[in-house]
Amino acid sequence: MPELPEVETIVRNLRPIFEGRKFLGGEAFNASSFVSEEFSFEDLAGKKLISIERRGKFINMFFEDEFVLTVHLRMTGRLIVIEEGGEGEEGENPQKYERVRLHLKGMSLGFHDLRKFGKVWLNKGGDYEEKTGIGRLGIEPMRREFDLKNFEALLASRKGNVKAFLLDQSRVAGIGNIYADEALFYAGIRPHRDLKSLREDEKKKLFEGVKCSLSQGIENCGTSFSDFVNAHGEKGSNQELLFVYGRGGKKCLRCGGILKKEKVAGRGTVYCEECQE
DNA sequence: CATCATACCTGTTCGC
DNA sequence: TGCGAACAGGTATGAT
Numbered sequence: 078m079p080e081l082p083e084v085e086t087i088v089r090n091l092r093p094i095f096e097g098r099k100f101l102g103g104e105a106f107n108a109s110s111f112v113s114e115e116f117s118f119e120d121l122a123g124k125k126l127i128s129i130e131r132r133g134k135f136i137n138m139f140f141e142d143e144f145v146l147t148v149h150l151r152m153t154g155r156l157i158v159i160e161e162g163g164e165g166e167e168g169e170n171p172q173k174y175e176r177v178r179l180h181l182k183g184m185s186l187g188f189h190d191l192r193k194f195g196k197v198w199l200n201k202g203g204d205y206e207e208k209t210g211i212g213r214l215g216i217e218p219m220r221r222e223f224d225l226k227n228f229e230a231l232l233a234s235r236k237g238n239v240k241a242f243l244l245d246q247s248r249v250a251g252i253g254n255i256y257a258d259e260a261l262f263y264a265g266i267r268p269h270r271d272l273k274s275l276r277e278d279e280k281k282k283l284f285e286g287v288k289c290s291l292s293q294g295i296e297n298c299g300t301s302f303s304d305f306v307n308a309h310g311e312k313g314s315n316q317e318l319l320f321v322y323g324r325g326g327k328k329c330l331r332c333g334g335i336l337k338k339e340k341v342a343g344r345g346t347v348y349c350e351e352c353q354e
Numbered sequence: 355c356a357t358c359a360t361a362c363c364t365g366t367t368c369g370c
Numbered sequence: 371t372g373c374g375a376a377c378a379g380g381t382a383t384g385a386t
Contacts, residue, residue: 078379109362134380151380153364174364192363194380210381237357246381254379302378343359344379 079150080134081218081251082294082315083305087156088131090308091186094158098181099125100140105197110176110190113199114208116144121199126181133214133250137205145205146179147198148188154195158308159185186308214250218287219295223249228284232272239275239283240268241342252287254344255300255322260286262321267353268341293318321347 079087103118105111124140131137136156138146148156153174161183171178177188177197188197198209206212215231216223231248235241242248243257252260261268263286266279275283299305299313302323307313316323320330325338325347334351 080380149380151362152378190363191365192378194362235356241357244380345377 078152078253078255078302079154079299079305080253080256080294081131081291082256082297083299083313084131084134084136084150084251085219085295086299086307086313087150088129088136091136091156091158092129094184094308095126095138095181095186096128097125098184099123101180101182103177103179104171105177106171107176107190107193110188110193110195111197111199112208116199116201118199120144120201121146132211132217133246134253135209135211135214137211143202145198145200147200147205147209147211149196149209150190151192151194151196153192154188154190155305156308157187157189157310159187161185213247215246215248216250218249218251218291223288225281225284228287229280232275232280235272237272238268238342239266239270239272240344240346242272243287244342244344249287251291254346255302255319256287256290256294257344258322258347259290259319261348262286262353263289265353267350268346268348321349323347 100121102122121140121144124142124144127139129138134149136148174189174191175187176190179186200208235248240257243252243260260283264279264282266283294300294315297313297315297318298307300315301312302316305313321336324336327336329336329349329352332351334349336347336349338345338347
């Protein structure tokens with residue numbers, strides 16, 4: 078569920094709290110949640126956290142000496158700030174779904190993940206992108222290099238339906254099920270439409286829909302449908318502004334018709350038969 | 355190589 | 371009401 082806007086919200090929370098702090102140690106409460114082929118938390122001890130950046134739905138924490146901690150929340154992952162001396166600090170037992178805990182000087186960070194799909198990787202040097210899957214990501218849709226021209230080139234690079242295209246992280250990075258459905262509603266395009274069938278005006282509208290739905294999500298600190306909370310455990314408000322996601326069977330906010338829900342590209346997909354063609 | 359379906363998990367919701 | 375089935379969905383992997 079955390080998609081680009083939710084991950085961006087978390088990164089913006091974490092930066093002022095953790096950047097500049099020294100890593101002290103870490104614990105993995107679930108072996109499969111922490112991936113490190115060559116290094117342990119002890120190797121990272123004493124290194125200062127230089128910066129925290131988002132790439133697609135991944136979070137990278139860059140430390141001194143080229144160490145990189147990478148986090149992917151997948152569906153139910155959360156990063157929760159634990160203040161020094163507060164509940165859950167060092168010495169306390171892990172919380173129910175806490176899988177990894179990172180201790181920095183004066184402040185700790187808990188990685189919680191009910192379904193254990195998410196991961197924390199520890200790497201050193203430039204190959205962290207290959208080790209984590211970041212290397213396969215496509216363009217960043219909130220950066221300047223994402224323009225209509227290369228969006229159209231990406232559309233032409235793939236076959237199949239437009240929903241599968243939007244979910245394909247190797248084309249445009251960071252879109253998930255929520256923002257894919259919202260972008261398609263914005264553009265007035267049905268999710269099953271074959272990419273080859275898109276007209277020029279529809280491509281342009283879809284490009285705008287991707288940018289608008291993502292930037293609105295960021296502005297509102299993410300969509301908290303079920304799991305998402307920011308690093309302080311607070312919910313975002315974008316769920317109040319969604320047109321289609323999670324609204325199957327309800328009235329379309331634009332035309333009043335009943336929204337359809339069906340499976341497209343293997344995902345629950347909501348759209349309006351009236352407003353999308 | 356590209357695309358598609360499935361596995362990975364566990365709590366919640368749905369249908370009988 | 372109870373219980374099992376279906377669902378939630380991001381990505382790696384295997385199948386096609």
